[in-house]
Amino acid sequence: MEMSHPAVHPVAVPPALTEPPPRVRMKDYQGMPGTLGGLALRLAQLGFAVLSFSIMVSTPDFTQVTAFCYLVAATVLQTCWSGILAVVDIYALLVRRSLHHSFLVGLFSVGDGVTSTLTFAAACATAGITVLIDNDLGQCGENHCGKFEAAAAMAFLTWVMATPSFLLTFWLLATS
Amino acid sequence: MEMSHPAVHPVAVPPALTEPPPRVRMKDYQGMPGTLGGLALRLAQLGFAVLSFSIMVSTPDFTQVTAFCYLVAATVLQTCWSGILAVVDIYALLVRRSLHHSFLVGLFSVGDGVTSTLTFAAACATAGITVLIDNDLGQCGENHCGKFEAAAAMAFLTWVMATPSFLLTFWLLATS
Numbered sequence: 001m002e003m004s005h006p007a008v009h010p011v012a013v014p015p016a017l018t019e020p021p022p023r024v025r026m027k028d029y030q031g032m033p034g035t036l037g038g039l040a041l042r043l044a045q046l047g048f049a050v051l052s053f054s055i056m057v058s059t060p061d062f063t064q065v066t067a068f069c070y071l072v073a074a075t076v077l078q079t080c081w082s083g084i085l086a087v088v089d090i091y092a093l094l095v096r097r098s099l100h101h102s103f104l105v106g107l108f109s110v111g112d113g114v115t116s117t118l119t120f121a122a123a124c125a126t127a128g129i130t131v132l133i134d135n136d137l138g139q140c141g142e143n144h145c146g147k148f149e150a151a152a153a154m155a156f157l158t159w160v161m162a163t164p165s166f167l168l169t170f171w172l173l174a175t176s
Numbered sequence: 177m178e179m180s181h182p183a184v185h186p187v188a189v190p191p192a193l194t195e196p197p198p199r200v201r202m203k204d205y206q207g208m209p210g211t212l213g214g215l216a217l218r219l220a221q222l223g224f225a226v227l228s229f230s231i232m233v234s235t236p237d238f239t240q241v242t243a244f245c246y247l248v249a250a251t252v253l254q255t256c257w258s259g260i261l262a263v264v265d266i267y268a269l270l271v272r273r274s275l276h277h278s279f280l281v282g283l284f285s286v287g288d289g290v291t292s293t294l295t296f297a298a299a300c301a302t303a304g305i306t307v308l309i310d311n312d313l314g315q316c317g318e319n320h321c322g323k324f325e326a327a328a329a330m331a332f333l334t335w336v337m338a339t340p341s342f343l344l345t346f347w348l349l350a351t352s
Contacts, residue, residue: 125304
């Protein structure tokens with residue numbers, strides 16, 4: 001008796017989908033921690049903060065105005081923060097390591113938020129006083145209005161460079 | 177000849193996963209647009225902005241200082257924005273409608289970011305000038321330092337109430 005032998009081909013059964021669906025992972029947009037854009041933003045923040053600090057401390061009587069002393073303190077803090085983060089970015093780029101750990105991203109986000117807010121507050125206070133001396137009182141003859149304005153402008157530019165860092169890190173925190 | 181017939185059980189193969197993974201959808205945290213917490217934040221912003229505006233315009237000579245005029249303008253803008261958003265929140269709560277449309281969330285996020293930044297800048301400039309008049313120059317006898325300080329404090333409180341609105345709306349934008 002001739003019998004046909006049924007050919008049984010084993011079918012690779014995919015494992016049951018018991019794991020949760022993969023989380024939506026954001027790709028590395030330029031400007032986020034650990035990217036070249038992020039490093040460029042940090043270096044720009046660092047540069048403008050150092051410029052603002054240098055211009056303000058080069059005026060002999062800045063210690064007489066509380067807001068100007070506060071600007072110096074805020075730019076020192078911003079310089080330290082941006083400097084540390086620039087080193088972290090360089091390390092991450094050199095060893096090709098992602099900085100998407102949720103604790104790190106949370107830390108960067110809070111640090112960016114605090115330092116950029118303090119720098120912006122100092123820039124606004126300095127600008128307010130400079131406009132008061134220059135436009136409202138017309139006492140630029142006795143004061144270094146040009147230097148105060150330049151220091152405030154550099155602090156504003158520091159904030160302009162720090163804000164994308166904060167927003168992108170906060171976005172990363174929300175989506176990671 | 178006795179032969180064993182191999183039992184072939186058809187295996188239900190799950191369909192290939194061609195659809196994208198489900199998007200991570202954030203639930204309605206209190207403070208987001210269209211929630212009771214969000215409405216409370218809007219009303220607080222509105223109240224503090226109106227208070228700051230009223231205190232500043234009640235000083236007879238505020239128009240002589242540019243930063244004080246700017247505070248008045250910023251609080252008017254914040255009052256309009258927070259008032260409109262409060263009405264939108266009340267409407268959403270009454271008709272039980274979600275405000276998670278991406279265009280709306282983007283609009284709220286940009287609006288919150290701009291108005292809170294302008295209010296914060298005005299508060300910082302006013303505070304800087306008030307500290308200059310009070311601590312650095314000691315001229316509070318001829319000026320309404322108490323009122324300027326109160327107006328700056330109310331503007332800071334407006335910003336404190338506007339910041340959670342911005343952060344939560346931005347978070348919603350990132351995750352929606």
